[in-house]
Amino acid sequence: MANVKPLNLKQQRAKATARRATEIKPGDLQAEVVLDLGIYHVEHSFTYAIPEQHKERISVGSVVQVTFRNAKHTGVVLSIDPRIKRDLLSIETIRATSVFSAEQIGFFEKVAERYLCNLSEILLKALPPLSKTKEYSATALSNRIGKKRSTQRLFVPIAIGTSPYQEMLHRLRTAHDDGGSTLLLFPTAKALEEFREVIGRGFETEYVELGTHTSIAQQRAAFEKLLTRENLVILGLRSAILRPIRDLSRIYILDEGSVHYTEQRAPYWNLRDVALLRAEAEGSDLVFFGNGCSVELHRLIELKWVKLAATNSSPILTRRVHTVPESYFGVIRKGLERGSVLICLAAKDYAPGFVCRNCRNRARCKCGGLLSMKDKSEVSCSICDLALKDWRCIECRSTQYLIYRSGARKFVEEIGKAFPGQRVILATSDDDSKPELNGKCIVVSSYTTMTRVESGHAAIILLDGEEMLARQFIRAEEELFNLWLKAINLGKVDAEIFISLTASHQISQAIISGKPSKFMQFLSRDREEAKLPPFVRVIQIEGELRSISGLRNKLDKEFGNVTKCFVSKSGTRLTIKVNQEAAPKVLQALKALQKLRSSSGKELLSMRVDPYYL
Numbered sequence: 001m002a003n004v005k006p007l008n009l010k011q012q013r014a015k016a017t018a019r020r021a022t023e024i025k026p027g028d029l030q031a032e033v034v035l036d037l038g039i040y041h042v043e044h045s046f047t048y049a050i051p052e053q054h055k056e057r058i059s060v061g062s063v064v065q066v067t068f069r070n071a072k073h074t075g076v077v078l079s080i081d082p083r084i085k086r087d088l089l090s091i092e093t094i095r096a097t098s099v100f101s102a103e104q105i106g107f108f109e110k111v112a113e114r115y116l117c118n119l120s121e122i123l124l125k126a127l128p129p130l131s132k133t134k135e136y137s138a139t140a141l142s143n144r145i146g147k148k149r150s151t152q153r154l155f156v157p158i159a160i161g162t163s164p165y166q167e168m169l170h171r172l173r174t175a176h177d178d179g180g181s182t183l184l185l186f187p188t189a190k191a192l193e194e195f196r197e198v199i200g201r202g203f204e205t206e207y208v209e210l211g212t213h214t215s216i217a218q219q220r221a222a223f224e225k226l227l228t229r230e231n232l233v234i235l236g237l238r239s240a241i242l243r244p245i246r247d248l249s250r251i252y253i254l255d256e257g258s259v260h261y262t263e264q265r266a267p268y269w270n271l272r273d274v275a276l277l278r279a280e281a282e283g284s285d286l287v288f289f290g291n292g293c294s295v296e297l298h299r300l301i302e303l304k305w306v307k308l309a310a311t312n313s314s315p316i317l318t319r320r321v322h323t324v325p326e327s328y329f330g331v332i333r334k335g336l337e338r339g340s341v342l343i344c345l346a347a348k349d350y351a352p353g354f355v356c357r358n359c360r361n362r363a364r365c366k367c368g369g370l371l372s373m374k375d376k377s378e379v380s381c382s383i384c385d386l387a388l389k390d391w392r393c394i395e396c397r398s399t400q401y402l403i404y405r406s407g408a409r410k411f412v413e414e415i416g417k418a419f420p421g422q423r424v425i426l427a428t429s430d431d432d433s434k435p436e437l438n439g440k441c442i443v444v445s446s447y448t449t450m451t452r453v454e455s456g457h458a459a460i461i462l463l464d465g466e467e468m469l470a471r472q473f474i475r476a477e478e479e480l481f482n483l484w485l486k487a488i489n490l491g492k493v494d495a496e497i498f499i500s501l502t503a504s505h506q507i508s509q510a511i512i513s514g515k516p517s518k519f520m521q522f523l524s525r526d527r528e529e530a531k532l533p534p535f536v537r538v539i540q541i542e543g544e545l546r547s548i549s550g551l552r553n554k555l556d557k558e559f560g561n562v563t564k565c566f567v568s569k570s571g572t573r574l575t576i577k578v579n580q581e582a583a584p585k586v587l588q589a590l591k592a593l594q595k596l597r598s599s600s601g602k603e604l605l606s607m608r609v610d611p612y613y614l
């Protein structure tokens with residue numbers, strides 16, 4: 001009978017001791033390696049000896065595995081020098097060679113400074129989940145790859161009736177023959193899929209996809225192509241801007257003002273600003289595409305830092321734009337005579353807001369969260385996500401409700417009654433099926449799920465304008481304007497258009513005249529007078545009452561002449577306005593404060609630089 005080995009717990013197994021290099025021999029090398037240890041105040045690199053077997057393959061920018069305090073960590077090599085230190089731990093394995101160039105490492109350092117994070121935190125986010133059993137090796141770049149003599153920064157406005165995807169494809173075809181890789185960035189996976197269909201029909205070339213919408217296996221395969229291939233066409237979402245592309249020559253960005261380009265987790269970076277930093281660091285072209293743009297990009301255009309590309313101008317829409325108080329039913333009837341009609345609303349649910357008919361209280365959950373109707377028979381909570389089939393008011397126990405705001409799902413019912421016998425289609429991201437949209441039909445959608453048809457819609461109905469303008473954040477007007485321009489672009493060149501604002505409103509005037517820059521100039525002046533981004537840098541800090549109070553006093557003493565501080569009523573949020581010139585020094589001081597709190601064992605403050613929702 002075979003001997004049975006006793007069972008061992010993982011804690012009982014002997015840990016392998018990391019190799020140490022004690023003696024220094026001629027030709028020995030050491031490397032500075034940055035590690036993401038999850039400790040904010042530990043930002044500096046650590047020195048490791050390079051074993052003999054790794055000397056020929058390791059280089060600056062390589063991804064390695066090392067031991068730090070008896071635990072395995074992944075790191076990136078920042079520099080390699082002749083060894084002068086004794087008794088060093090050795091680099092154990094090389095995970096990938098020559099991943100980051102010196103220019104890219106410099107780019108990550110600037111991102112870390114701007115968004116108050118550590119270099120390692122942002123640098124290692126550029127890597128996909130690497131295989132533990134495979135070493136990735138980068139091939140040498142060909143001689144024809146090099147810095148171009150000049151670079152360009154452009155904004156390409158998309159005229160009404162022109163497909164943004166076709167415009168991007170046209171420029172890609174023209175530039176791709178010049179060599180170098182092109183990174184095309186899209187705000188959503190849906191937009192990327194739509195461009196994928198366009199490029200599949202009009203450009204015979206292989207492309208790589210980067211983003212969280214791909215599987216881990218696909219991410220690893222794409223990473224290997226980035227290390228071994230040149231002249232790639234790369235389609236990606238927000239995080240793709242951080243990926244290590246060795247011969248990056250062009251960056252194309254669609255709808256740069258989209259909220260989807262703002263990272264929702266620390267360090268809350270914005271794609272537009274990060275792309276500007278990367279293009280400058282690597283000498284890449286940077287081209288923005290969109291029906292409209294953000295105030296930040298408009299300011300860069302006014303400063304001549306971004307050039308406005310010459311394109312076909314949008315037509316004047318005076319005769320085809322209908323405004324409040326005119327009814328949109330007549331516009332729908334005209335559109336149905338020639339094709340499909342697109343109706344856009346702010347919310348996709350059945351009823352995002354309703355009250356008790358009896359006591360008129362806002363419908364709330366037992367946890368205190370506001371209730372909304374996903375459909376006619378289901379109510380859900382905004383906090384605990386509780387789903388209820390039978391709603392009852394928690395105040396008076398009544399089951400009767402009154403809807404004061406309709407969503408897309410309820411509007412389908414209402415418009416179906418107004419146009420009996422007409423085909424009405426709900427287009428939302430929740431629908432698995434893709435209904436046939438061509439022909440005479442009414443398509444109802446939210447602004448985030450607007451659907452394109454091949455021939456273009458014959459009429460566009462844009463609702464909830466005043467409601468969306470009333471939202472309490474500074475980008476409400478900018479966001480609505482760009483959404484409406486995008487929606488109008490889904491129509492035919494001669495489509496009938498209804499906008500739910502008066503004809504005298506600034507947005508209405510810009511749309512009717514076909515001059516989007518007219519409204520952007522108005523917004524730019526308004527932001528400058530109010531001292532809001534992009535004319536000042538805004539930093540929002542959240543923490544406990546005592547910490548916020550002490551921080552405000554310190555800022556007033558050190559930077560009172562260049563900053564203006566506002567504390568929330570609760571005393572737990574501090575909003576800082578600082579002029580652009582002094583912003584780097586203030587950010588540097590705030591980062592030093594975070595390091596001090598980290599080293600003292602205190603909880604870090606939450607800091608956001610130029611938050612989207614302000």
